[in-house]
Amino acid sequence: MPYPSQVNAETIVQAAASLIETHGADGVSLSAVGAALGVKAPSLYRYFDNKTALLRAVNQQTAARLTSALVEATEPEPDPAAKVMAMFRAYRAFAHAHPALYSLAYLSGSPELRVGEAVADQFGAAMQGVIAELVGAERALPVLRAVWALAHGFVALELAGLFERQGGAGLDAAYDEAVVLFVGGIRLG
Amino acid sequence: MPYPSQVNAETIVQAAASLIETHGADGVSLSAVGAALGVKAPSLYRYFDNKTALLRAVNQQTAARLTSALVEATEPEPDPAAKVMAMFRAYRAFAHAHPALYSLAYLSGSPELRVGEAVADQFGAAMQGVIAELVGAERALPVLRAVWALAHGFVALELAGLFERQGGAGLDAAYDEAVVLFVGGIRLG
DNA sequence: TCTATAAAACTAATGATATTAGTCTTTACT
DNA sequence: AGTAAAGACTAATATCATTAGTTTTATAGA
Incomplete structure (x- = not known):
């Protein structure tokens, strides 16, 4: 060579x-x-091939890192509810730790930056297992989507500065409260 | 002149x-x-002044239009729970009707495109009233944030193509289900 | 009716950036 | 030592956003 x-x-x-x-x-x-x-x-x-391909690769790395962080966070928890709670917290913590990377990967409208199916599947599979422990395999997919939507929506609005009216002070508590409300709703079925 | x-x-x-x-x-x-x-x-x-200022103006118009759509959708509904449900549906419907505008306004990481406080407040105030009818004024703010997070998160992931694994077929139902779960959780307090 | 004025748009120029084409350089193998 | 090709470089192009300076044109007043 x-x-x-x-x-x-x-x-x-x-x-x-x-x-x-x-x-x-x-x-x-x-x-x-x-x-x-x-x-x-x-x-x-x-x-x-071009800048877009490079950024897509960055996004793939980000998605993989996020998946790892979630897996690591849920692993030590014993019961399913605690796992889900830990997953929510780890999700937000990751976004806070890497706001620019998270934004690029999940807050960009351009389809060209989308991460490939393989990575998306890896993420989905890891999370679906945790959810399934809580609500059963047959309900896991819709509940996973709801969980992801809540976590992503909260951090996205937060990172976009749209929750800043009252200062960032109450946001930690607000997130936990939202999660608790939601997990409560999930339990009801 | x-x-x-x-x-x-x-x-x-x-x-x-x-x-x-x-x-x-x-x-x-x-x-x-x-x-x-x-x-x-x-x-x-x-x-x-520059392109950013123009796009910010576009985003302000988008935010105002979204607020109008939500107000119009909730108005005819009689009871608080129905209003919240209608609000959720109208939110998603707006994002689907104007995906590129919604993405620009709410899916862009750049702080420079953020709509001003006035518009954000208008949006918040309109929604907070509806929520307050359901859970009382003192809990309205955190619940509003959770509601917004869920709605935004779902449509954001949807528009970003991250829910496409199973085809778009089940998404309408999945959204309704998530909302129902969540509103159920809200009721519990 | 003519003309001066100022608003509003234009042309031309600059600087940044992504991208392509073509050239040079360096190392590994003979 | 000599050579071939990988790998990086320089130079060039096209597209934008943005700025500076010039030109156009409708109106107000003579």
Whole structure:
């Protein structure tokens, strides 16, 4: 292999993710990503067809990381209700820890940035198991959707600054309260 | 007034909104907006400081339209629970009717596109009244946040294509089911 | 009716960015 | 040592947003 590469797809994704976290998704140009790796922008095209493909790869990494975080958070909990509660909390904690990455992955309207089916399935499968323990396998899918909607909706509105009217103070409690209300509703069936 | 203007802020916003609905938010350049009005791109700067300001105005219009739709939908319903149910349905219906506009207004991470406080307050106030009828004024705010989170989360994930694994067939029912679960939870307190 | 004025739009220019084409450089194998 | 190809670079193009400066044109007043 003549001329061993100075970068690869993985290091590029890392550099891009890092830039997104620090400078926001808008401040990330291909030359900025290249500069972070000591390389010029056109060199990146050897590893990604275009900028969209790179960002999609970043989103895939984000989705995988979120899935891991949720799995790790639910694992130690003993009973199903506690697992679901832990899952909700871990979901929001992840979004708070990586707001720019979360926004890019889940708050962008553009279909081109969508993460592939494989990753989406991995996420769904992991969560569905936890839900199924609580409500049974046959009801797991609709309940999973509702759970995901509540968690995503809350953090999305929060990150978008649409809950800021009363200051961010009450939001931790508001989230927990919403989850409790909802899990209560789930139990009723 | 010499040289009466061919455009004004309102017609520009309309043209931009129309282009966004048909070509998506990405396909909207200032020259496209200008062309739709028989004017060149730089002329738009007389009415908006920059593209961001124009898009923010579009988002304000979207938020106002959504608020109207919700108010109109809840008004005819007699009892509080029916009002809340109607509100949920109208929220999703609006997002489906104007997916690109909804996405731009509520699915964009950029803080610069955020609608102003006035519009956000108008929205909040209208909804809070309906919620207060159901759960009382003191619990209205956290419950409103939860309601909004559920509705927004569901349509956001739906519009982002993240619920597409099983086809869009079951989504209407899944939404209604989630809402019913949640309203049930609310009633418990 | 003519003309000066100011609003409003235009053309031209700049800077950033994604992307493509074509050139050069470097390492591994002979 | 010499060569071939991987891999990176420079240069060029197109598209935008944005700014500066110029031109047009309807109206108010002479």
